[in-house]
Amino acid sequence: xxxxxxxxxxxxxxxxxxxxxxxxxxxxxxxxxxxxxxxxxxxxxxxxxxxxxxxxxxxxxxxxxxxxxxxxxxxxxxxxxxxxxxxxxxxxxxxxxxxxxxxxxxxxxxxxxx
Amino acid sequence: xxxxxxxxxxxxxxxxxxxxxxxxxxxxxxxxxxxxxxxxxxxxxxxxxxxxxxxxxxxxxxxxxxxxxxxxxxxxxxxxxxxxxxxxxxxxxxxxxxxxxxxxxxxxxxxxxxxxxxxxxxxxxxxxxxxxxxxxxxxxxxxxxxxxxxxxxxxxxxxxxxxxxxxxxxxxxxxxxxxxxxxxxxxxxxxxxxxxxxxxxxxxxxxxxxxxxxxxxxxxxxxxxxxxxxxxxxxxxxxxxxxxxxxxxxxxxxxxxxxxxxxxxxxxxxxxxxxxxxxxxxxxxxxxxxxxxxxxxxxxxxxxxxxxxxxxxxxxxxxxxxxxxxxxxxxxxxxxxxxxxxxxxxxxxxxxxxxxxxxxxxxxxxxxxxxxxxxxxxxxxxxxxxxxxxxxxxxxxxxxxxxxxxxxxxxxxxxxxxxxxxxxxxxxxxxxxxxxxxxxxxxxxxxxxxxxxxxxxxxxxxxxxxxxxxxxxxxxxxxxxxxxxxxxxxxxxxxxxxxxxxxxxxxxxxxxxxxxxxxxxxxxxxxxxxxxxxxxxxxxxxxxxxxxxxxxxxxxxxxxxxxxxxxxxxxxxxxxxxxxxxxxxxxxxxxxxxxxxxxxxxxxxxxxxxx
Amino acid sequence: xxxxxxxxxxxxxxxxxxxxxxxxxxxxxxxxxxxxxxxxxxxxxxxxxxxxxxxxxxxxxxxxxxxxxxxxxxxxxxxxxxxxxxxxxxxxxxxxxxxxxxxxxxxxxxxxxxxxxxxxxxxxxxxxxxxxxxxxxxxxxxxxxxxxxxxxxxxxxxxxxxxxxxxxxxx
Numbered sequence: 001x002x003x004x005x006x007x008x009x010x011x012x013x014x015x016x017x018x019x020x021x022x023x024x025x026x027x028x029x030x031x032x033x034x035x036x037x038x039x040x041x042x043x044x045x046x047x048x049x050x051x052x053x054x055x056x057x058x059x060x061x062x063x064x065x066x067x068x069x070x071x072x073x074x075x076x077x078x079x080x081x082x083x084x085x086x087x088x089x090x091x092x093x094x095x096x097x098x099x100x101x102x103x104x105x106x107x108x109x110x111x112x113x114x
Numbered sequence: 115x116x117x118x119x120x121x122x123x124x125x126x127x128x129x130x131x132x133x134x135x136x137x138x139x140x141x142x143x144x145x146x147x148x149x150x151x152x153x154x155x156x157x158x159x160x161x162x163x164x165x166x167x168x169x170x171x172x173x174x175x176x177x178x179x180x181x182x183x184x185x186x187x188x189x190x191x192x193x194x195x196x197x198x199x200x201x202x203x204x205x206x207x208x209x210x211x212x213x214x215x216x217x218x219x220x221x222x223x224x225x226x227x228x229x230x231x232x233x234x235x236x237x238x239x240x241x242x243x244x245x246x247x248x249x250x251x252x253x254x255x256x257x258x259x260x261x262x263x264x265x266x267x268x269x270x271x272x273x274x275x276x277x278x279x280x281x282x283x284x285x286x287x288x289x290x291x292x293x294x295x296x297x298x299x300x301x302x303x304x305x306x307x308x309x310x311x312x313x314x315x316x317x318x319x320x321x322x323x324x325x326x327x328x329x330x331x332x333x334x335x336x337x338x339x340x341x342x343x344x345x346x347x348x349x350x351x352x353x354x355x356x357x358x359x360x361x362x363x364x365x366x367x368x369x370x371x372x373x374x375x376x377x378x379x380x381x382x383x384x385x386x387x388x389x390x391x392x393x394x395x396x397x398x399x400x401x402x403x404x405x406x407x408x409x410x411x412x413x414x415x416x417x418x419x420x421x422x423x424x425x426x427x428x429x430x431x432x433x434x435x436x437x438x439x440x441x442x443x444x445x446x447x448x449x450x451x452x453x454x455x456x457x458x459x460x461x462x463x464x465x466x467x468x469x470x471x472x473x474x475x476x477x478x479x480x481x482x483x484x485x486x487x488x489x490x491x492x493x494x495x496x497x498x499x500x501x502x503x504x505x506x507x508x509x510x511x512x513x514x515x516x517x518x519x520x521x522x523x524x525x526x527x528x529x530x531x532x533x534x535x536x537x538x539x540x541x542x543x544x545x546x547x548x549x550x551x552x553x554x555x556x557x558x559x560x561x562x563x564x565x566x567x568x569x570x571x572x573x574x575x576x577x578x579x580x581x582x583x584x585x586x587x588x589x590x591x592x593x594x595x596x597x598x599x600x601x602x603x604x605x606x607x608x609x610x611x612x613x614x615x616x617x618x619x620x621x622x623x624x625x626x627x628x629x630x631x632x633x634x635x636x637x638x639x640x641x642x643x644x645x646x647x648x649x650x651x652x653x654x655x656x657x658x659x660x661x662x663x664x665x666x667x668x669x670x671x672x673x674x675x676x677x678x679x680x681x682x683x684x685x686x687x688x689x690x691x692x693x694x695x696x697x698x699x700x701x702x703x704x705x706x707x708x709x710x711x712x713x714x715x716x717x718x719x720x721x722x723x724x725x
Numbered sequence: 726x727x728x729x730x731x732x733x734x735x736x737x738x739x740x741x742x743x744x745x746x747x748x749x750x751x752x753x754x755x756x757x758x759x760x761x762x763x764x765x766x767x768x769x770x771x772x773x774x775x776x777x778x779x780x781x782x783x784x785x786x787x788x789x790x791x792x793x794x795x796x797x798x799x800x801x802x803x804x805x806x807x808x809x810x811x812x813x814x815x816x817x818x819x820x821x822x823x824x825x826x827x828x829x830x831x832x833x834x835x836x837x838x839x840x841x842x843x844x845x846x847x848x849x850x851x852x853x854x855x856x857x858x859x860x861x862x863x864x865x866x867x868x869x870x871x872x873x874x875x876x877x878x879x880x881x882x883x884x885x886x887x888x889x890x891x892x893x894x895x896x
Contacts, residue, residue, distance in 0.1 A: 003830045003872055004584070010873030011347070011460060019289035021386055023236065023453055033203050034170040034236050034452055039381040041779035041868065046292055049861045052874045058518050062497070062509040066702075067547065068593050068631035069131045072509070073624035075584055076461045077545030083286075083465060084472030084541035088486070091476065092530060093537025101286045101469055140827035143835025144819065144842065146770020146810035153769035187730040216732040216755070292870055294774040294782050295836045344772065344836025345870045377775040583834025583871050 005057045005078045010047060012082025017102055018045040129663060130596040137588040138602050139342070139581065151298035151314040151341040156370040159300070160189055162360055163218035163373070165208040165225050166382065167200035170236075170452035171249070172229035174198055174207065181224040182210055187217035189367055191225070195355050200229070201249055201417035202452050204382025209359040211371055234452045238391065238414040241449035249417060249450040259415050260426045260448045266502040267441030272406020276397025278481060282474045283393045286466035288414065290386035291459055295344020297383065298374040299357045301364035310337040311361050315353075316346045316582050317620030320553060322612045324353035325361055336361075340610030343621075346582035348458035351622050352385050352420055385457030388425055388448070389414040390466035394474050402482055402489045406441035409433060409467060413448040413456075420457030421553070422448050428463030433471055434501035435544040436512055437493040442502040458622060464545070472541035485529065486540050487520045494542075512542060548625030550701045559698035561629035562616025563637045565594065567645075567693035571665070571680030573598060573605050578618035579630040580610040586626045590634045597638035598645075599662030600679050616696070629699040636697030644693060648686035649677055735765075739803040743768070744812025750799075758802055759783045759794035762809060770810040770839045774868070781867035784840035785809045791844045793866075810839035813846065821887040822846060822880070831880035833871035841867045845881045854885060 021044075022037040038044040063070025083101050091097050096111035142148045179191040188210055195206040208225050212218035235241050235249065235257060245256025253259040273279055299313035309331070315321050318340040326333035343350055356373045363371040375383065391412040397405040411429045415422045430444030461468075479486040494512045501507065519540070520526065528538045552560060564576040575594055581587045587609055591602040608614045618630050642662060649667045650657035653675060661670045668676025677685065686693050735751040742748065743766065752765045759776070762768040762785070771794060774780035778796040785794045786808035813820040822842050825831070832838040841864050848855055848863040855863070860881050861874075869877065 003833055003876055006873035006875050007833065007871050008460070008873075011870065012465075015289050015387070015465070019292075021288040021290045021381075021384065021389075021454075025234075025236070031168055032234075033168055034234050035203050036378075036381050036454070039378045040777060041292070041377060041775050042777070044290070044292065044381070046868065046870075048865045048868065049874045049877070050865045052861075055873065055875060056522055058515075058522055060511050060514050060518060062511040064509040064547070066508065067628050068635045069128065069596070071589075071627050071631060073545050073547035073628070076624050077543055079461050080465050080468040080543030080545065081472060081541035083469045084476075085539040087469070087473050087539065088476045088541060089537040089539030091537065092539060093532065093535055095534075097473070097477070099282065099284045099470075099473065101284075101466075102289075136827050137830075137832075139835070140832060141819070143832040143838050144810075144823040144826045145814070146772075146839040148835050149769070150772070150836065152773075153763075155764065155767070155769075187733060214730065214732040214753075217730050292868075293834075293836075294780055294868055294870055295772070295834070296774065343834060344774075345834045347870070377777065377779075583836075585833070 001059060001074050002057050004074045006055050008075070008078035009055050009082055010052055012079045013051070013086070014046045015101060016083040016086035018047070018104070020102060128596060130592045130602060135602070137585055138591045138605070138607065139587050148342050150295055150344050151300060151312050152296070152374045154300045154312055154341070154372070156300065156302065159370040159372055160211050160213060160363070160367060161215035161218050161372055162209055162211045162356070162363060163215065163222055164195070164206040164356060164359065164379070165210070165222045165227070166379070167196070167203060167205040167207055169200060169229055169231060170203050170234045171232040172200050173232060174200065175228040175230050177208060178226040179208060181226070182221040185217065185221040185224055187213045188221045189213065190363055191221070192359060192362060195359070202382070202454050204379065204454055205417065206355045209363070211363045211367065235450070236453070237451060238389070238412045238449040241451050249452065253450065257450045258447060259419060259450050260423050260446070262426050262430060262444065262446040264430065264503070265443040266504070267406070269406040269408050269441045269443040272441035273395070273397040276405045277400045279395065279397050280474055280478055281393070281395045282470065282477065283391070284470035284473065286387075286390045286392070286469055288387045288389040288456060289459070290381060290384055291345070291347040291349035293343065293345030293347055293349055296375045296377060296380050297350060297354060297356065298372070299360050300370060300372045301360040302370045303364050303368045308335045308337065309361055309365060310339065311357065312339045312341050313357050314343050314350055315340050315357070316343060316348070316350045316580055316622055318580060318610055318612050319578055319617050319619055321353045321357060323554070325358065328358050329361060329365070337611070337613040340580040343580070343582035346621060347460045348462060348622060349385055350582070351458050351620065354383065382454045384416065384454035385420050387459045388456040388463065388466065390429065392467055392470050394470050396474060396478070398478055398482070400482065402478070402484055402492050404437060404439050404493060407433060407439050408443040409445070411446045411467065413446065414451055414453070415448045416451055416453045416455035418455035420455045421462070422457065425456070425458065425463040429467050431503070432464045432544060432546070433467060434495070434503050435505055435507060436495060436542050437490070438495050438499070439502055461545070462623070468543050476539070487516055487525055490540070490542055491516050508547070510544065512544065516542065545624060548628045548701060549623040552619055559617070559633070559700045560625070561618040561633045562696065562698040563590070563630060563633040564616055565637045565641050565695045567641055567683045567686070569680070569684050569687060571600070571604060571678065571683060573600065574608060575605060575634065576608045576615035577630055577634065578610065578612060578615045579626050580618070580621040582621045584621065584626070586621060586630065589627050589631055593631055593634045594638045597635065597642055597662070598679065599667070600665050604665070616698070629701070632699040633697040636699070637695045638697070640695040640697065641693065644690060644695070645682045645686045648689045649682050651689070652677070652685050737800050739800060741802045741804060742806045744808055752799055754800060756799050757795050758785070758797040758799045758807070761799040762794060768809055768811055772836055772839060774836070782837050782840050784844050784867060786843050786847055789847065789850065791847045808843060810842055813842060820846065821891070822849070822884040825880040825883040825887065826877070829876055829880040829883060831872060831877045837867055837869045841869065841877060845884070849885065849888065853888065855881070857882070
């Protein structure tokens with residue numbers, strides 16, 4: 001369970017801070033095709049072991065009578081609050097609201113400049 | 115981390131469930147012996163590569179594969195993967211099957227395709243503005259794939275009651291799963307002429323159905339084996355073209371055919387997080403109580419449907435599950451664009467609006483001069499509540515979660531108190547355990563388990579559930595071992611195989627532990643009942659007094675009086691014949707209708723003007 | 726008779742030490758060490774996620790140092806020592822790193838695990854008592870999408886203690 005929670009925190013941080021499936025048009029003289037901006041692991045940024053913060057996992061148990069031995073979902077839910085928690089923390093830290101995911105340094109700098 | 119307290123089932127202390135131990139598949143994984151799809155090498159195996167479209171939107175005028183087919187080492191060229199049209203860069207057009215992977219790759223250059231370029235639609239906004247050409251003939255209209263419009267209660271009344279109205283627009287960029295294992299599949303024509311395919315799929319049952327339909331052969335003659343996935347996260351849930359290609363080629367060539375996608379191809383297969391533009395309008399009272407919420411989403415679906423209808427519903431489904439929202443309106447719109455298709459990724463459709471909702475809540479707290487944690491505590495929804503959109507919540511302990519996080523993180527000492535440049539943020543979420551409906555609607559169970567009790571004392575589990583790293587094999591073994599009082603090491607697992615095990619719909623929607631787990635629980639309890647009858651008769655002990663633990667079946671009143679688990683199976687087999695049991699799980703249907711008004715509303719708003 | 730395409734011709738041959746055993750192998754000259762290990766020697770414990778040197782899933786030890794086997798030509802491995810996950814255990818027992826990874830939830834899907842194990846072994850061979858930051862640094866080239874890394878760090882730390890305890894009982 002802890003692995004699912006921490007894995008969700010990890011994946012959520014990736015979404016919150018850097019991961020983007022973005023597209024761009026090739027120049028007209030080429031094919032003008034709409035291609036992936038980052039179709040490689042090198043360019044598609046995702047967190048490495050250096051980026052992962054320490055996480056304190058607290059499990060509050062509320063066994064569900066409908067689940068086997070009270071079990072219920074843990075693999076997806078813990079990812080969801082990570083992105084807004086990061087955006088809210090950024091506001092607490094520097095006073096600008098980033099209304100877009102991912103919350104990149106460029107967006108924060110731009111918001112601070114405005 | 116909180117230690118898991120000792121818990122009880124049927125009055126007995128749990129010995130397997132909740133007790134830290136090595137996963138049943140751990141040894142295979144740390145020794146590199148887990149056989150992923152691309153680890154399968156078979157004699158005479160050929161390799162396949164797909165020719166993918168370089169154009170985002172084009173009509174295929176002509177394909178000439180003769181040069182490729184004549185290339186030395188090429189066995190077969192398949193065409194018409196995309197019949198008449200390519201809809202995104204990377205859409206497969208043709209396939210080459212050759213003796214070596216490199217040969218297949220080289221021969222792709224020898225396929226001549228003539229395209230007629232069509233208008234490229236690159237965003238949802240463009241899709242709304244550009245109804246023609248349609249990317250698909252199906253969908254709502256133009257390039258709108260799916261519209262959802264639901265209202266629960268009178269939201270306008272809710273806004274009229276509010277002290278403050280908040281309107282905020284958010285954008286969530288798409289992202290992808292990036293499972294480290296690239297998609298791979300191997301197919302063979304069985305010696306008896308049937309088809310077997312191994313694939314890195316999360317949903318062998320859906321692949322089974324898709325293969326039968328596309329290959330026009332009886333599903334009974336197709337066996338799908340889902341190999342353990344080297345990460346899934348939703349990305350291996352769709353039946354893919356490459357799976358169809360190797361299956362078709364193996365049948366035609368009568369030799370094993372393998373494909374493993376390159377990383378670049380995986381990026382273009384995608385089925386990941388949808389880019390979503392969303393607008394929240396929320397009415398609140400001065401004390402923070404929400405009076406109504408209106409959510410609109412504009413969802414960029416990419417070039418195909420995937421599970422996009424579900425994604426569109428999901429995006430509006432879970433707002434009410436964390437905080438009390440008495441009136442709620444949702445308008446969702448998923449468009450087709452000429453980009454790789456989006457689909458289910460961990461959280462399927464819900465992380466994007468959850469982001470907007472939780473950031474807006476932070477703004478609300480600030481305006482109301484409330485601590486964001488206190489605000490959330492005040493409006494947190496509780497167990498067994500019936501939400502405005504008719505979700506009957508199960509066990510929810512959100513308030514306690516907030517209190518614990520506030521305490522452990524030192525929230526009160528940190529929030530708005532850190533020096534410039536450091537900050538803390540809070541957000542909440544809830545998620546559902548399993549989807550109530552299968553992808554194709556039917557009344558059959560969503561998951562089934564068969565158990566075979568061997569005279570050796572070993573128990574075999576047969577189930578369609580698919581191990582994608584989440585530990586589904588271990589969940590099944592743990593439940594069966596717990597009920598039967600044996601060790602997980604005494605259990606053998608045969609999972610993810612459509613011929614060996616009963617159907618499980620797949621590893622998605624956080625459904626496996628609930629559904630396959632309950633099926634395993636039922637099968638194990640049925641087996642235990644049979645064994646108990648036989649042992650009670652032999653020991654002349656009332657069967658209610660018999661306990662299953664430590665690989666023994668014994669009298670709880672006199673623990674020394676008992677038999678080994680193996681003896682129990684032998685007794686039962688002698689008494690009743692071969693011992694095998696089944697269990698199945700079908701989600702309960704909750705009847706909650708008629709509580710409030712529910713009326714579909716059209717999608718009118720000029721979504722384009724948001725940004 | 727048709728002529729085989731060049732990629733089918735196993736015209737290169739090397740002798741090297743694979744997991745402590747002298748090994749001869751013939752293969753097509755363009756092949757990487759990763760391909761030869763998996764395709765020509767049946768050692769599928771070493772995985773791949775990109776074949777471009779980006780994900781770290783194919784790491785093996787070449788003369789004791791971690792390398793990305795998808796970027797090493799097999800012809801360059803003549804006479805050298807290669808260690809893969811198949812060679813980590815000794816005398817039929819798991820390596821302490823393998824035990825710790827299995828017991829502490831450091832392997833979920835298990836796909837990146839073999840490469841992280843050999844990379845961690847290289848770290849411990851060189852530095853028997855690494856700090857958590859040194860562990861982070863050592864495996865920073867190995868992507869894992871399941872665990873969030875923390876249980877991997879803990880497993881390496883647990884293995885350090887176990888190896889130290891084993892050494893002290895030996896001496």
